[in-house]
Amino acid sequence: xxxxxxxxxxxxxxxxxxxxxxxxxxxxxxxxxxxxxxxxxxxxxxxxxxxxxxxxxxxxxxxxxxxxxxxxxxxxxxxxxxxxxxxxxxxxxxxxxxxxxxxxxxxxxxxxxxxxxxxxxxxxxxxxxxxxxxxxxxxxxxxxxxxxxxxxxxxxxxxxxxxxxxxxxxxxxxxxxxxxxxxxxxxxxxxxxxxxxxxxxxxxxxxxxxxxxxxxxxxxxxxxxxxxxxxxxxxxxxxxxxxxxxxxxxxxxxxxxxxxxxxxxxxxxxxxxxxxxxxxxxxxxxxx
Numbered sequence: 132x133x134x135x136x137x138x139x140x141x142x143x144x145x146x147x148x149x150x151x152x153x154x155x156x157x158x159x160x161x162x163x164x165x166x167x168x169x170x171x172x173x174x175x176x177x178x179x180x181x182x183x184x185x186x187x188x189x190x191x192x193x194x195x196x197x198x199x200x201x202x203x204x205x206x207x208x209x210x211x212x213x214x215x216x217x218x219x220x221x222x223x224x225x226x227x228x229x230x231x232x233x234x235x236x237x238x239x240x241x242x243x244x245x246x247x248x249x250x251x252x253x254x255x256x257x258x259x260x261x262x263x264x265x266x267x268x269x270x271x272x273x274x275x276x277x278x279x280x281x282x283x284x285x286x287x288x289x290x291x292x293x294x295x296x297x298x299x300x301x302x303x304x305x306x307x308x309x310x311x312x313x314x315x316x317x318x319x320x321x322x323x324x325x326x327x328x329x330x331x332x333x334x335x336x337x338x339x340x341x342x343x344x345x346x347x348x349x350x351x352x353x354x355x356x357x358x359x360x361x362x363x364x365x366x367x368x369x370x371x372x373x374x375x376x377x378x379x380x381x382x383x384x385x386x387x388x389x390x391x392x393x394x395x396x397x398x399x400x401x402x403x404x405x406x407x408x409x410x411x412x413x414x415x416x417x418x419x
Contacts, residue, residue, distance in 0.1 A: 331366035
């Protein structure tokens with residue numbers, strides 16, 4: 132329909148007259164809905180406004196589909212948080228590799244003790260290593276590092292860069308996760324456009340300081356009741372309790388010390404994955 136509309140190039144009398152008659156409502160994108168209804172049916176501006184609205188709606192649909200595809204390809208079952216301060220003296224590249232070999236489906240890189248340059252260098256190396264294994268990399272806190280190293284997304288805390296600003300920087304092709312501790316925080320994050328949530332701490336943990344109140348399994352259930360997007364539970368989770376956490380309604384678990392502090396990281400990851408495999412994960416969890 133739109134291809135049949137021939138639009139005269141700028142400079143021709145019909146276009147210039149339309150500009151003068153409808154100023155300051157020109158260009159078309161500044162015309163309100165009520166004003167648009169008052170325009171001549173076959174005016175040049177009317178035609179351009181139709182095309183503008185068509186392209187805008189099409190672009191919105193493309194953005195929504197892109198975000199849907201980004202979330203759909205993620206296997207949320209086991210996220211290993213590779214923390215620069217919790218490697219037990221091991222090489223972090225080797226630790227990540229062993230975790231993935233054991234069954235980790237998602238890696239989050241946290242570099243609290245690294246400089247920006249060090250964080251970026253490790254991010255690039257790990258991202259290249261994970262690409263071969265088709266495992267996504269999430270960067271903790273640092274939006275600039277996530278963008279620069281080509282990571283799949285970023286995970287933000289409640290005190291980090293606001294989600295809406297992170298989305299402006301990263302766009303819709305990368306995922307953004309938000310740490311939450313209450314149902315209200317979870318609901319707010321989903322409404323603002325978060326792709327997934329990191330909910331915790333579920334159980335006592337020594338891997339991170341300044342944590343919120345313990346959620347327990349009941350707290351996880353309350354958060355699940357409020358949101359539809361994927362949830363990763365974190366805090367004190369290991370092979371012995373992972374199945375219970377999954378049964379509470381989450382899409383996966385995130386661990387640090389359960390893998391990093393284990394004498395055999397790959398075996399620890401395998402045990403968690405096998406434990407999760409004994410329960411039914413929420414229907415459609417990996418397709419949200």
